Amino acid sequence: MAKLNMVKALNQALFQEMERDGDVLVLGEDVGVDGGVFRVTDDLQRKFGSQRVIDSPLAEAAIIGTAVGMALYGLKPVCEIQFSGFAFQCFHQIENHCARYRMRSQGRFHIPIVIRMPYGGGVRALEHHSESEEQFYAHIPGLKMVVPSGPRNARALLAAAIRDPDPVIFFEAKSLYHAAKEEVPDESEVMPIGRAQVAREGDALTLIGYGAMLRVALEAADVLRDEDGVAVEVIDLLTISPLDRETLVASVRKTGRAVVVHEAPKSFGPGAEIAASIMDGAFLSLEAPIRRVTAHDVPFVGFAREKANVPDVPRVVAAVRETLAF
Amino acid sequence: MPRIAVEPRFQVEYLSILDSDGNLDTALEPKLADNELKSLYRAMLLGRRLDERMVRLQRQGRIGTFAPTKGQEAAQMGSIFTLRPTDWMVPSFRETAAMIWRGWPIEKLLRFFAGHLEGGQPEPDQHDLPITIPVATQLPHAVGLAYAAQYRGDDVVVMAYFGDGATSEGDFHEALNFAGVWHVPVVFVCQNNQWAISVPLKKQTHSRTIAQKALAYGLPGLQVDGNDMLAVYAAAREAVDRARAGDGPTLIECVTYRLGVHTTADDPTKYRSDAEVAMWEQKDPLTRFKAYLEKRNLLAEGLEQHVDEEIAEAIRRFEATPPPDPLTMFDHVYAELPSDLAAQRDAMAASDPVVPAREGATAPTQPGATPMRGQRLTRR
Numbered sequence: 061m062a063k064l065n066m067v068k069a070l071n072q073a074l075f076q077e078m079e080r081d082g083d084v085l086v087l088g089e090d091v092g093v094d095g096g097v098f099r100v101t102d103d104l105q106r107k108f109g110s111q112r113v114i115d116s117p118l119a120e121a122a123i124i125g126t127a128v129g130m131a132l133y134g135l136k137p138v139c140e141i142q143f144s145g146f147a148f149q150c151f152h153q154i155e156n157h158c159a160r161y162r163m164r165s166q167g168r169f170h171i172p173i174v175i176r177m178p179y180g181g182g183v184r185a186l187e188h189h190s191e192s193e194e195q196f197y198a199h200i201p202g203l204k205m206v207v208p209s210g211p212r213n214a215r216a217l218l219a220a221a222i223r224d225p226d227p228v229i230f231f232e233a234k235s236l237y238h239a240a241k242e243e244v245p246d247e248s249e250v251m252p253i254g255r256a257q258v259a260r261e262g263d264a265l266t267l268i269g270y271g272a273m274l275r276v277a278l279e280a281a282d283v284l285r286d287e288d289g290v291a292v293e294v295i296d297l298l299t300i301s302p303l304d305r306e307t308l309v310a311s312v313r314k315t316g317r318a319v320v321v322h323e324a325p326k327s328f329g330p331g332a333e334i335a336a337s338i339m340d341g342a343f344l345s346l347e348a349p350i351r352r353v354t355a356h357d358v359p360f361v362g363f364a365r366e367k368a369n370v371p372d373v374p375r376v377v378a379a380v381r382e383t384l385a386f
Numbered sequence: 387m388p389r390i391a392v393e394p395r396f397q398v399e400y401l402s403i404l405d406s407d408g409n410l411d412t413a414l415e416p417k418l419a420d421n422e423l424k425s426l427y428r429a430m431l432l433g434r435r436l437d438e439r440m441v442r443l444q445r446q447g448r449i450g451t452f453a454p455t456k457g458q459e460a461a462q463m464g465s466i467f468t469l470r471p472t473d474w475m476v477p478s479f480r481e482t483a484a485m486i487w488r489g490w491p492i493e494k495l496l497r498f499f500a501g502h503l504e505g506g507q508p509e510p511d512q513h514d515l516p517i518t519i520p521v522a523t524q525l526p527h528a529v530g531l532a533y534a535a536q537y538r539g540d541d542v543v544v545m546a547y548f549g550d551g552a553t554s555e556g557d558f559h560e561a562l563n564f565a566g567v568w569h570v571p572v573v574f575v576c577q578n579n580q581w582a583i584s585v586p587l588k589k590q591t592h593s594r595t596i597a598q599k600a601l602a603y604g605l606p607g608l609q610v611d612g613n614d615m616l617a618v619y620a621a622a623r624e625a626v627d628r629a630r631a632g633d634g635p636t637l638i639e640c641v642t643y644r645l646g647v648h649t650t651a652d653d654p655t656k657y658r659s660d661a662e663v664a665m666w667e668q669k670d671p672l673t674r675f676k677a678y679l680e681k682r683n684l685l686a687e688g689l690e691q692h693v694d695e696e697i698a699e700a701i702r703r704f705e706a707t708p709p710p711d712p713l714t715m716f717d718h719v720y721a722e723l724p725s726d727l728a729a730q731r732d733a734m735a736a737s738d739p740v741v742p743a744r745e746g747a748t749a750p751t752q753p754g755a756t757p758m759r760g761q762r763l764t765r766r
């Protein structure tokens with residue numbers, strides 16, 4: 061057991077998986093000598109050498125493109141895109157190839173690649189360093205989209221992503237990197253991709269969040285317990301796609317109400333799919349419309365205005381109260 | 387069938403006029419008037435002093451992350467000096483000295499780095515694009531601007547800035563190719579500062595020079611001592627004149643060095659040696675150009691003080707920036723606010739939105755906020 065922050069936990073997952081499987085290698089900008097701009101790949105190059113931990117030239121398209129080639133040959137590249145805002149430079153490789161090779165080759169090839177990216181706000185950063193873009197990947201058939209919410213599940217989900225035979229987009233909330241430490245057992249753990257978790261049980265309403273927004277959801281649930289005396293059930297999605305509809309529907313069948321929180325803009329975001337899935341599975345249990353608390357439908361607003369854009373506890377509490385009062 | 391040389395003429399030149407020991411090639415020395423030399427030096431000095439001041443502002447939490455210019459003042463000023471106000475400047479994110487020369491008020495740039503989007507708004511009469519952060523993505527824009535100017539028959543040259551790392555991106559190659567095919571008036575200025583964050587040039591490209599990459603696209607490429615103001619100026623003068631005369635694009639590689647951190651979130655002790663930095667400090671463009679002016683008796687008394695006062699006044703204006711109105715985040719999404727977005731705005735107005743304390747100007751980094759990596763003082 062050791063208390064680790066998310067950076068250390070992710071670093072450990074990479075270390076353990078590289079020890080376990082010689083086909084796993086790390087590729088990206090500044091991942092070697094520098095250990096990644098957030099230090100997630102710290103020390104890996106020293107341990108595994110520059111053939112396995114590769115400081116690439118500055119070209120996202122070629123990072124993912126060459127990783128596709130490596131994957132076609134049987135390796136398991138774990139790519140780092142320095143910030144999710146720069147993944148549009150390799151979006152064609154992800155959409156055109158990572159997501160489709162299994163289908164195109166009718167199962168002859170598959171792309172067991174992991175693409176890690178720091179995402180999200182809360183770190184006083186400039187444009188392209190604060191956005192949340194999970195909706196783009198969640199929308200692409202053939203990809204899996206994972207967003208951990210803390211050190212321990214981050215380590216276990218990254219291990220699962222590396223062992224997964226399909227391409228996994230792995231989003232790491234920057235604001236969680238150093239936010240909290242958690243007890244993490246020494247031996248490696250693997251959590252199933254595609255399963256949500258009930259982070260807190262309750263019966264009044266289902267509050268759904270993921271990544272950095274899980275903490276906001278939990279704090280909102282605290283406020284509602286203390287001030288309103290209601291027990292909100294909080295679900296940590298962990299995987300956006302494939303979506304764990306079963307867990308969502310089971311919860312709402314019990315509570316009858318739901319609020320979804322995410323940092324990505326509202327329209328056509330994960331909240332819409334989650335709401336539609338709940339409607340499909342728990343329509344007759346619903347007592348109120350499903351509400352979404354999200355960023356507004358605007359591009360990057362600058363960090364001086366960020367707090368007014370990204371969901372915070374008061375906004376979530378207000379949305380829950382309105383839903384309860386409906 | 388024979389194997390014959392199809393293109394035996396590839397040649398890349400290196401231009402140096404004033405070296406770090408003060409040796410001057412008088413045959414190549416550009417003819418700059420005294421007042422031009424003085425204003426060039428003043429702009430370099432302003433860039434340097436502001437840079438140092440901004441690092442302190444960042445450490446105090448008064449602005450956010452930014453990319454310092456230190457060491458690249460000659461590469462920037464020698465090139466931008468050749469543009470007219472009616473020409474276009476296309477910056478990346480490290481061109482503070484050149485942007486100020488182009489008329490960006492210091493306080494506006496500070497607002498930008500304090501997270502206020504207002505700081506990225508060029509004046510209506512300015513022919514300047516705002517800072518672009520995704521590496522190399524601005525280069526096709528420069529080619530498009532130049533095409534459009536040519537299409538309209540305007541007397542316009544476009545100058546675009548980028549780093550050595552940027553030359554690995556597809557956008558760089560695509561922009562050069564288009565520029566060559568369209569034969570447009572654009573000057574590509576690469577500030578080869580030897581590093582792209584932690585990646586040294588030799589891991590960035592297997593080419594001997596960056597300048598030679600132009601040759602593959604059918605345009606001239608020239609390498610210059612980027613810490614030599616005179617050489618950068620001479621190279622840029624030639625390229626801008628060619629572009630203006632309708633003779634097409636040029637790539638200039640300024641061989642320079644980033645003396646400071648990559649950004650204020652970076653710790654260069656992780657990846658480069660003090661000895662290397664010390665070696666480049668010997669080639670500091672500012673001291674070299676200062677010595678040149680000194681010899682010609684062109685150094686004004688009290689210049690440093692004047693420059694510092696200008697900076698201090700700008701910081702005072704920056705600190706007087708009112709807290710941002712969150713509702714204005716809807717102002718520039720579309721020409722006309724769609725009704726759905728208007729509803730989001732109304733909901734925000736009704737909910738008493740969070741008006742953050744003056745993040746940029748006075749608020750220290752909030753406790754609890756995750757620092758970007760390495761937001762601690764480093765030795766450089």
Ligand SMILES: Cc1ncc(C[n+]2csc(CCOP(=O)(O)OP(=O)(O)O)c2C)c(N)n1
Nearest residue numbers: 146480519520521549550551552581582583
């Ligand atoms: C497309 C893209 N990928 C990654 C980054 C992150 N990043 C910012 S600057 C930088 C290095 C740039 O190196 P170079 O082009 O040499 O310019 P310099 O920073 O040295 O001025 C990187 C990787 C980015 N801004 N854009």
Ligand SMILES: [Mg+2]
Nearest residue numbers: 549550581582
């Ligand atoms: Mg560079």
